[in-house]
Amino acid sequence: MTVQLGEGIETIETGGVIELHLDRPDKKNALTATMYRTMTAALGEAMERADVDAVLIAGKGGDFCAGNDLKDFQSGPEGGSAAFDFVRAIATFEKPIVVAVQGLAVGVGTTMLLHCDLVYAAPDARFLTPFVNLGLVPEAASSLLAPMRMGHAKAAQMLLLGEPMDAESADKAGLVTAIVPADQLLAHARAKAAALAAKPPQALAQTRRLMKGDLAPIKARMDEESRLFRECMQSAEAREAFTAFFEKRPPIFRREGKP
Numbered sequence: 001m002t003v004q005l006g007e008g009i010e011t012i013e014t015g016g017v018i019e020l021h022l023d024r025p026d027k028k029n030a031l032t033a034t035m036y037r038t039m040t041a042a043l044g045e046a047m048e049r050a051d052v053d054a055v056l057i058a059g060k061g062g063d064f065c066a067g068n069d070l071k072d073f074q075s076g077p078e079g080g081s082a083a084f085d086f087v088r089a090i091a092t093f094e095k096p097i098v099v100a101v102q103g104l105a106v107g108v109g110t111t112m113l114l115h116c117d118l119v120y121a122a123p124d125a126r127f128l129t130p131f132v133n134l135g136l137v138p139e140a141a142s143s144l145l146a147p148m149r150m151g152h153a154k155a156a157q158m159l160l161l162g163e164p165m166d167a168e169s170a171d172k173a174g175l176v177t178a179i180v181p182a183d184q185l186l187a188h189a190r191a192k193a194a195a196l197a198a199k200p201p202q203a204l205a206q207t208r209r210l211m212k213g214d215l216a217p218i219k220a221r222m223d224e225e226s227r228l229f230r231e232c233m234q235s236a237e238a239r240e241a242f243t244a245f246f247e248k249r250p251p252i253f254r255r256e257g258k259p
């Protein structure tokens with residue numbers, strides 16, 4: 001077993017599986033540009049190496065991930081491009097990904113799951129994609145994949161209203177594979193990753209490729225989302241939403257003709 005401690009990401013390698021543990025619990029594992037870059041590099045390495053069969057992603061502390069680090073995002077395009085590089089890497093990754101989700105999965109903490117294969121959730125898991133509340137549009141092709149996965153009406157509840165989905169509803173909506181007691185979650189995910197690593201690699205890879213189908217519409221949607229997301233980041237709406245978050249107050253969005 002090899003353990004590497006990065007800034008905010010702990011990488012553990014064991015028997016054909018690379019584990020990426022989001023390790024910034026004081027900020028609910030919100031992802032900085034450095035964390036994104038570490039994960040993108042790890043996915044690249046996992047893709048290249050013949051002795052790596054699967055990847056496992058988990059979060060340390062009580063929550064999976066609070067999404068993009070909002071401070072990093074505010075500080076310039078650097079954070080944004082690291083995030084887009086990561087979502088492109090996970091969307092085009094060619095080996096199975098197993099995830100263990102406990103507590104909050106916000107923004108990319110939820111949208112990345114749409115590209116993973118086996119998603120195990122603790123009963124307290126809550127999935128939340130509040131892009132619109134931040135004056136932003138969704139990313140990681142979630143504007144395409146969420147309606148496809150769960151139907152427009154459920155996706156609208158998440159992407160238009162920004163309402164959280166609990167573990168049971170997420171299970172019903174097809175976002176998670178199974179709900180597992182919190183104290184068994186990581187062990188369960190590890191056992192499933194090990195089970196995948198024991199399969200015949202070629203048949204496994206081909207089966208997964210067939211299941212994923214044509215990635216071209218997903219890549220095209222990510223490009224469109226990325227263009228709109230960058231535009232939104234410059235908007236007065238987003239500025240107000242981000243400022244309100246750090247001032248710990250509700251945002252005030254004004255509209256022409258409305259007081």
Ligand code: COA
Pocket residue numbers: 026027028030066067068069070071104106107108130131134
């Ligand atoms: N970026 C940067 N910091 C974040 C963060 C994020 N996405 N999410 C949480 N944090 C920080 C908080 O600022 C706080 O830091 P502080 O202790 O220095 O004040 C700490 O993590 C704990 O968060 P807090 O808001 O006190 O916890 P909570 O349980 O009341 O609420 C959330 C948790 C996740 C609902 C809330 O933090 C939140 O809405 N975060 C923003 C999520 C988001 O919009 N992500 C981007 C989606 S695109």
